[in-house]
Amino acid sequence: MANIHDIAKLAGVSVTTVSRVLNNHKYVSADKRTKVLTIIDELNYAPNQSAIDLTRGETKMIGLIIPYNNNACFDQLLNGVLNKAVEKDYTVIVLPTQYNKEKEIEYLSKLKNKQLDGIIITSRANDWDTIIPYSDYGLIVSYDFTSHPAIGCSYIDRYSSYVEAFQLLKDKGHEHVAFTTARETESMSTQHLITAYKEVFGTFIPEYYLTGCNCLDDGVAAAKKLLHLPNRPTAIFANGDEVAGGIHMYAKSINLDIPSDLAVIGQENQPIGVGLGITTVDHQLTKVGEQACELIICKSNQKLQIPYQIIQRSSV
Amino acid sequence: MANIHDIAKLAGVSVTTVSRVLNNHKYVSADKRTKVLTIIDELNYAPNQSAIDLTRGETKMIGLIIPYNNNACFDQLLNGVLNKAVEKDYTVIVLPTQYNKEKEIEYLSKLKNKQLDGIIITSRANDWDTIIPYSDYGLIVSYDFTSHPAIGCSYIDRYSSYVEAFQLLKDKGHEHVAFTTARETESMSTQHLITAYKEVFGTFIPEYYLTGCNCLDDGVAAAKKLLHLPNRPTAIFANGDEVAGGIHMYAKSINLDIPSDLAVIGQENQPIGVGLGITTVDHQLTKVGEQACELIICKSNQKLQIPYQIIQRSSV
DNA sequence: CCTTGACCTGAAACCCATTTCATATTTTAC
DNA sequence: GTAAAATATGAAATGGGTTTCAGGTCAAGG
Incomplete structure (x- = not known):
């Protein structure tokens, strides 16, 4: 492949001029510009990006x-x-x-x-x-x-959004509210969630807190666990609409009515939630x-x- | 930032040797290698990727x-x-x-x-x-x-997969089969689909063919159209499980039983299909x-x- | 003792652009 | 008419690596 020196030689100009043409610098005479452009076209030249990056830093x-x-x-x-x-x-x-x-x-x-x-x-x-x-x-x-x-x-x-979501549930009369998260470990997000929960409901019940939820299947599994607890939660705040969707589907499958038997809130306004009519906290990612x-x-x-x-x- | 020449100078070796150390070349004496590595560490040196790309091509x-x-x-x-x-x-x-x-x-x-x-x-x-x-x-x-x-x-x-999907429907007794695609324009994929359809069912009914379907909502919309046709299809082959999911949901919402009233096949084995139990053609993308x-x-x-x-x- | 091959090293060419600086020619402005 | 500004151009330095080539040491093998 040709380089800028080849172009310069064939066009009878310096590499500087070629570089100027390539970068649309204004101080190049029309005839030289045309000449350079012609040669570039003939040789099918394209500048080497690595070289450009190197000089530009x-x-x-x-x-x-x-x-x-x-x-x-x-x-x-x-x-x-x-x-x-x-x-x-x-x-x-x-x-x-x-x-x-x-x-x-x-x-x-x-x-x-x-x-x-x-x-x-x-x-x-x-x-x-x-x-x-x-x-x-x-x-x-x-x-x-x-x-x-x-x-x-x-x-x-996040903290405010969680508080608002929990408050929404509390306002609708829910007292037994479960929630899910994605990571097993303690992320900031999870900490915010737990703090918000305590802020709104006062107590924090470990059985109502499930980790490792990412997709629809996880939601189904989560619902299976939560909805068969002796003290079944009446609302679940999921960490995404996919998970919420899974919960929704499992709840329906055991003939629970939504929202009267179980309220579900998801997050991120994902496509699945639209179809299922899931209320969601859209963080506008x-x-x-x-x-x-x-x-x-x-x-x-x-x-x-x-x-x-x-x-x-x-x-x- | 330091470069390879600085390292060479300080370590009292040539740039070649520094380059050899960086690339784990075997012919470098232990003491020089250590010396170079020490200097690299002291100067917090990191090679410039653009320069490497430039030389390596x-x-x-x-x-x-x-x-x-x-x-x-x-x-x-x-x-x-x-x-x-x-x-x-x-x-x-x-x-x-x-x-x-x-x-x-x-x-x-x-x-x-x-x-x-x-x-x-x-x-x-x-x-x-x-x-x-x-x-x-x-x-x-x-x-x-x-x-x-x-x-x-x-x-x-694709062609074979489409034939097999249509054949599966035909074997189950379906004769009025609709299908959806994503792009409006005629892609190869769509052409395969239509050819496969004709291959299996002989005829091709334009009303049974819907374009522009990408997500769950599109599936809902598609189902709304297809399931209210005078000659309602008894099966739909969707171009993805999201779309299939939308169709599934809409069908359920108007009290159609799946699969007895309506059969649905999706594509790509996406999460939503798992929860809804949608048969799918997994192209293993x-x-x-x-x-x-x-x-x-x-x-x-x-x-x-x-x-x-x-x-x-x-x-x- | 001599040859061969493994081991070690560095100078210099090379990869391919941009940019600074110096210089020359025209315009424009007053 | 002349100083200042705008236009036009190129040589050479610069960015930061890799690789070829040449030259040297040293130990093993015959």
Whole structure:
């Protein structure tokens, strides 16, 4: 493949001029510009991106760190990030960690290696103390709120959304309310959830709290457990509409009426919830993704809170 | 940031030796290796990936061209591609085209620009004649079968799967069978579908063919149309389990029994189908993605057919 | 003792662009 | 008419690695 020197030689100009033509610099005479363009076309030349990145010192690439690539809320987030990235002529690379610490570090190192201009962290395996040093090499944006000034945040007021969801259930007269989460371990999100629960209902009943729920099947399994407890809950707050959908289906299958026998609230306004009429807490993850991407592109470490909204349907 | 020359100077060796240490070349004496490593650590040095890519002439990056980034079957595909890529130390970049021809060309050009080693095309806007020249610059793998020798294929025997699905319905006594597709335009996939239909049922009734179906809601809408036709179909073959799920739900809502009043078959074995017990044609898109990725990594332009399987549940 | 091969090292060429700086020519402004 | 600004161009430095080639040491094998 031809390079910029070949073009220069054949067009009878310097490489500088060729570079100027390539970058639409205005101080190039019309005839030379045409000549260069002709040669470029003849040789079917295309600039080498690695060389450009090397000199420019940036790649216009953004990494998206996610735990698993088969997660429904990741879809919305990726969606948002891609929307903004495509608009601003950036590229997105997907970095699934499976919560593996070394993998996560490997990905963060791509900032240091100048392979990425910025990274969006949706969920992390390492401590912030381990992560923060990497912000010297590129912007890191988090999907969780963190107070460290170097880290940008595009985050949700999860705590308030949880309180509001629980309050909604309490207002409808529910006292025995169960809830589900995705991760086994204690994430910030889970802590917020538990605190919100205590805030609204006072007590916290361990049997009403199920972990490891991700998909529809998990929802079915969760419902199977919860709905056969001696002291059956009358409402369940699920960590996603897929899970809520599973709960909904299982409840129907044992002839429980929704919402009179069982109220269900989901999260994230996923397609399945529309069909089933599930009330949901929409954290607007697409918007969260868009804003996160925007922060990186603008090299801003602002803390942006994205408003959530509760979409009332017929399951409460 | 320090570079390889700084390291060399401080360690009292040549850049060649530093490069050897970085790449675990065996002919480096233990003491020099240690010395270099120490300096690297002290200076917190990390090699510049753009420079490496430039000299190596490859980036270990693979592009995945998709039409929209909010499509269920894209999830499975991406999943498969990522699995294999992470395993083989490659990175994946997601390239959504919205079926825009220029955008697609822009992405294909990344091969020419040496930004990508290979590209997987799941759905394309341009003709093959336009696309094929780009295979000179990197491997292109297609998710549709194409006979051109330069293009690798990780494809599904869609035609046979459709015939088998229709035959299954016919065997159960169905004669009025409707079906849905995603794109409005005539894709290969749609053509296979119509041909398969004619093959099994002889005739083709336009009213039984609905386009533009992608999600659960579309399924509900489709069912609303189809199930109120004067000559109501007794079976529907949907283009995905989300759509099938919508059909299932709407049918239930008007008190049709499944499968006695209406048989439903979906595609891709998506989570929603599990809960609803929908029989589905699983094209194993995760495997398709894995194989596509593998082809690129091995620089092979083989034509690989991935077997589909019909998962019988209770909707037929 | 000599040859051969393994081991070790570095100079310099190479990959391919961008950008600074210097210089030359025209325009424009007063 | 002349100073200042705009236009036009190229040489050379720069970004940061890998790799070829050549040269050297040392031990084993015959």
